[in-house]
Amino acid sequence: MTAIEPNAALQGSTSLDLEPRTSPADAESSLGTQTGREADPSGPSFGSATVADRYASDLTTADLLGQTDGTAQREALAPGAPAAAPIPLPFRTTSGRYRSQAVGFQLELRIDVDGRRPLRRLSGDYFNISGGTVSYFGSWTVDAVTVTTNATHVKIVGTARTTWTTTFTVATVTVPRTPIFQPAGPATIRWSTPSGAIGATYVCGWEAGAFRTVELEQDCESSVTPFAQYNTGALPSGGPARTLSIGTAYAEAGVQMVDTGGANIISTPSNHVWNNASLHHAMEAHFSRRQERPQFKVWLLHAQRHEFTTATSTLLGIMFDQQGLQRQGCATFYERIAGNSPVNQRRQLYTNVHELGHCLNLFHSFHKNRMDPPMPNRPGSLSWMNYPSMYDPGGGAPAGDGPFWAAFPFQFDDLELAHLRHGFRNNVIMGGNPFGKGAASQEGEEFAALLSDTTGLKLRISQAAGDMPVLGTPVVLEIDLTVERPQQVHTREQLHPKFGFVQVAINRPRGDVVVHEPTVRHCAEPDLLACDSGTRLPISAYIGYDATVGQVFEDPGTYRIRAVYAAPNGSLVVSNTATIRVAAPRSTQDDRAADLLLNNQTGMAFALQGTDSPYLVQGTDALRTVADEYREHPGAVYARFALGMNAARSFSTVEPDGSVHVREPDLGRADSLLWDAINMSREDGGLDDLTVYQAGAYLAEAHAKAGDTDGAHGVRAEIRQLAQSKNAPESVVHSLDE
Amino acid sequence: MELAVELGEGFADDEVTVLVDGQEEWHRTGVTTNYSVGIADVARISGEPGALVEVRVRDLAGRREVGEDARLRADIDVSGKKLALGAASQGDIF
Numbered sequence: 001m002t003a004i005e006p007n008a009a010l011q012g013s014t015s016l017d018l019e020p021r022t023s024p025a026d027a028e029s030s031l032g033t034q035t036g037r038e039a040d041p042s043g044p045s046f047g048s049a050t051v052a053d054r055y056a057s058d059l060t061t062a063d064l065l066g067q068t069d070g071t072a073q074r075e076a077l078a079p080g081a082p083a084a085a086p087i088p089l090p091f092r093t094t095s096g097r098y099r100s101q102a103v104g105f106q107l108e109l110r111i112d113v114d115g116r117r118p119l120r121r122l123s124g125d126y127f128n129i130s131g132g133t134v135s136y137f138g139s140w141t142v143d144a145v146t147v148t149t150n151a152t153h154v155k156i157v158g159t160a161r162t163t164w165t166t167t168f169t170v171a172t173v174t175v176p177r178t179p180i181f182q183p184a185g186p187a188t189i190r191w192s193t194p195s196g197a198i199g200a201t202y203v204c205g206w207e208a209g210a211f212r213t214v215e216l217e218q219d220c221e222s223s224v225t226p227f228a229q230y231n232t233g234a235l236p237s238g239g240p241a242r243t244l245s246i247g248t249a250y251a252e253a254g255v256q257m258v259d260t261g262g263a264n265i266i267s268t269p270s271n272h273v274w275n276n277a278s279l280h281h282a283m284e285a286h287f288s289r290r291q292e293r294p295q296f297k298v299w300l301l302h303a304q305r306h307e308f309t310t311a312t313s314t315l316l317g318i319m320f321d322q323q324g325l326q327r328q329g330c331a332t333f334y335e336r337i338a339g340n341s342p343v344n345q346r347r348q349l350y351t352n353v354h355e356l357g358h359c360l361n362l363f364h365s366f367h368k369n370r371m372d373p374p375m376p377n378r379p380g381s382l383s384w385m386n387y388p389s390m391y392d393p394g395g396g397a398p399a400g401d402g403p404f405w406a407a408f409p410f411q412f413d414d415l416e417l418a419h420l421r422h423g424f425r426n427n428v429i430m431g432g433n434p435f436g437k438g439a440a441s442q443e444g445e446e447f448a449a450l451l452s453d454t455t456g457l458k459l460r461i462s463q464a465a466g467d468m469p470v471l472g473t474p475v476v477l478e479i480d481l482t483v484e485r486p487q488q489v490h491t492r493e494q495l496h497p498k499f500g501f502v503q504v505a506i507n508r509p510r511g512d513v514v515v516h517e518p519t520v521r522h523c524a525e526p527d528l529l530a531c532d533s534g535t536r537l538p539i540s541a542y543i544g545y546d547a548t549v550g551q552v553f554e555d556p557g558t559y560r561i562r563a564v565y566a567a568p569n570g571s572l573v574v575s576n577t578a579t580i581r582v583a584a585p586r587s588t589q590d591d592r593a594a595d596l597l598l599n600n601q602t603g604m605a606f607a608l609q610g611t612d613s614p615y616l617v618q619g620t621d622a623l624r625t626v627a628d629e630y631r632e633h634p635g636a637v638y639a640r641f642a643l644g645m646n647a648a649r650s651f652s653t654v655e656p657d658g659s660v661h662v663r664e665p666d667l668g669r670a671d672s673l674l675w676d677a678i679n680m681s682r683e684d685g686g687l688d689d690l691t692v693y694q695a696g697a698y699l700a701e702a703h704a705k706a707g708d709t710d711g712a713h714g715v716r717a718e719i720r721q722l723a724q725s726k727n728a729p730e731s732v733v734h735s736l737d738e
Numbered sequence: 739m740e741l742a743v744e745l746g747e748g749f750a751d752d753e754v755t756v757l758v759d760g761q762e763e764w765h766r767t768g769v770t771t772n773y774s775v776g777i778a779d780v781a782r783i784s785g786e787p788g789a790l791v792e793v794r795v796r797d798l799a800g801r802r803e804v805g806e807d808a809r810l811r812a813d814i815d816v817s818g819k820k821l822a823l824g825a826a827s828q829g830d831i832f
Contacts, residue, residue, distance in 0.1 A: 276772070308777060308831065310742060310809060316832035319774035330774070332832075351832050358774040367773050369816055370747065389829050436773055 006105035006126045007168035007191040007199045089179045094154045098187045098204035102129045109204045110211045113147050120145050123422035138163040139424040161512040165550030168199030195591050210256035211421040215297040219264040219286050224334045226302035227348035234342035239409030249353045254421050275307045279320040283329040294431035298359045301331040317351040319358030325431035330355035353384045361439045366390050371439040383413040458482040459575040461563045464540045464688030470583045472594030474638045475553050480538040483531040491527045492537040498522050502565045509557025517547040519607040536729040540690035545603030554598050556584040593633040596622040610646025637677050637686045644673030648702035674699045741785045744826050748814025749778035756781045757792040775831050
């Protein structure tokens with residue numbers, strides 16, 4: 001991978017041994033970038049880690065004395081004094097936010113392995129530092145980590161999904177363990193590829209116990225007394241009694257809400273009724289920190305009444321900002337929940353925390369299926385984001401307001417917590433993605449949740465070639481539509497995802513879902529075919545490279561794939577779920593071939609079935625290298641196929657002076673490469689059958705175009721015979737007719 | 739009497755028309771659900787008990803005879819293929 005990206009090894013970056021040789025204090029002083037915030041209620045000393053997490057049996061008060069003043073030794077304790085049992089000292093929690101120095105790429109690193117409700121995740125945002133400017137680059141998340149703790153260090157390892165394309169996806173984080181009386185040590189993160197190639201290393205100083213910090217500006221309508229705090233023990237509930245404000249409720253989630261103070265009192269006429277337009281206008285007028293760019297700053301208006309309130313329904317709050325850069329403002333309406341009664345105080349707390357949750361791009365528990373991408377609803381969620389009246393744990397258990405409040409522990413549910421702490425930055429930050437887009441950090445099988453199947457058509461998908469692909473082997477999907485009763489459907493060719501009638505979603509082992517975006521889109525009028533019962537229309541499609549995420553199958557592991565076909569009558573036909581397991585490289589040769597094939601340029605060159613483009617010369621060279629020097633690798637035959645297809649056609653290059661240079665087809669080279677690929681695929685292994693037929697048909701057409709009618713006829717006849725011998729469906733054999 | 743027709747879930751930059759006994763009473767473009775409250779807009783129209791209220795959006799339509807309820811609600815399901823027009827639920831929205 002040669003693109004400049006933050007996980008690759010950077011020029012001048014430090015190559016650190018991850019087993020630190022200095023004490024935590026030394027490491028920190030050499031870093032010199034501690035920027036810890038005060039008044040951070042979710043900081044390490046406020047954590048609630050288990051005893052096993054927090055205490056070290058190998059550190060005692062004597063150790064502490066030695067470490068804190070730098071002079072005291074064990075021997076200095078009074079000789080002959082009775083040997084006191086060691087008093088274990090609590091360690092600082094490791095979880096929190098860390099930041100690297102502002103050079104090149106700056107990393108904001110979030111570690112979530114201990115402390116309050118640990119999710120065992122890592123995440124981070126990269127910022128590009130260039131001169132005096134700082135710009136956001138991208139985000140990454142590790143959804144599951146392995147944590148190893150010894151007396152001196154915590155080591156955290158996991159595979160990241162990223163907002164940009166990189167092969168350096170394995171994160172290894174090391175943090176020194178320090179007693180709570182000492183400053184936190186720095187976290188060191190080292191990136192590597194799944195095959196072990198080392199990428200960049202960042203040393204990040206501890207910044208805060210909170211995973212995010214949000215500036216909260218609150219204004220108040222003149223007739224309203226805004227909410228301050230509520231004791232959760234005032235009424236029965238599902239959690240421990242404690243006093244919660246907006247700030248402490250979010251601190252428990254790991255989000256520091258910094259009240260910026262200076263609340264404006266907004267004078268309104270008596271019986272003033274707000275609507276969404278007037279709320280937005282008020283935000284523009286009174287939100288002093290508002291800017292037309294994403295920022296972790298939000299405006300909350302404590303107001304009296306909204307126009308959506310009716311005699312039988314009360315609008316208690318709204319995130320009204322759905323224009324331009326969204327989610328920067330919300331409002332709570334006190335008309336029917338004002339006062340100091342516990343019920344109303346609880347309602348005020350709930351509504352305020354809930355509306356700010358919307359600003360952080362959280363949907364209601366019963367609206368998760370409306371998000372983009374959708375998730376299953378969670379009506380049984382005991383969360384700030386549910387409606388108590390809508391609470392339904394299922395299984396016949398009591399539902400509704402009473403059971404909700406009796407069990408509600410005043411918290412977000414785990415998936416919401418993951419979003420708040422570790423969602424990609426633009427999915428969380430105010431002014432980032434529109435409300436509902438990327439509103440969950442975990443994505444499910446949206447096709448299954450969203451779409452319904454119909455009768456009369458059956459869509460099956462499978463890996464086109466039968467073998468388990470080793471890392472780097474191009475992944476080709478066979479998409480097979482069967483018509484079970486006579487009707488019109490798209491032609492076989494138009495079932496390729498590049499026409500948009502079939503869409504493919506890939507759930508990757510790193511935890512994300514890629515809705516496949518082919519690199520080339522064919523905008524074509526639907527070409528329909530009247531089919532009889534039993535007609536099969538199979539087509540193969542290379543899905544290894546994606547216009548949005550680049551290389552799709554870049555990690556060993558299990559991929560689950562699903563497709564959906566939009567039939568001419570509007571039906572959406574959902575396929576089975578195909579499982580493809582990508583094997584790790586088995587040899588050094590495999591590893592080198594994988595590196596060549598997983599290059600983004602190689603992926604693009606393969607998606608184009610070869611190219612002369614000077615912009616993809618590295619990819620084309622990689623294909624040549626794999627074809628010639630790694631003939632045993634399963635990817636070699638695909639490389640020959642792509643190079644052969646390219647040789648069989650002309651290629652036009654527009655020169656800098658505007659003239660056009662045309663490279664004519666090289667039939668000799670095309671014959672050599674494509675017949676080689678075809679012959680390597682006649683038995684087990686090699687290209688899948690449909691790709692073999694495609695190669696043969698393309699070669700025949702190239703011969704025909706060159707005036708070699710006999711040659712074309714010969715190629716076509718041989719391929720047709722091959723297809724018949726392999727019992728190819730009639731539609732495929734027919735496509736090979738002259 | 740005044741009727742409030744809540745345009746609820748599933749609206750996305752839609753053109754919506756509300757008719758009473760076949761006469762257009764309310765029309766708006768760019769109607770989009772705000773999922774913080776599950777409401778896109780509220781069409782306030784006049785209609786007496788027995789009148790037929792119809793909501794049209796995309797190629798969907800929902801009809802309901804006006805009864806005692808002064809509030810109706812229209813929701814489009816997640817498939818985008820069905821429009822349900824019924825009585826609006828009571829209670830808090832937030």
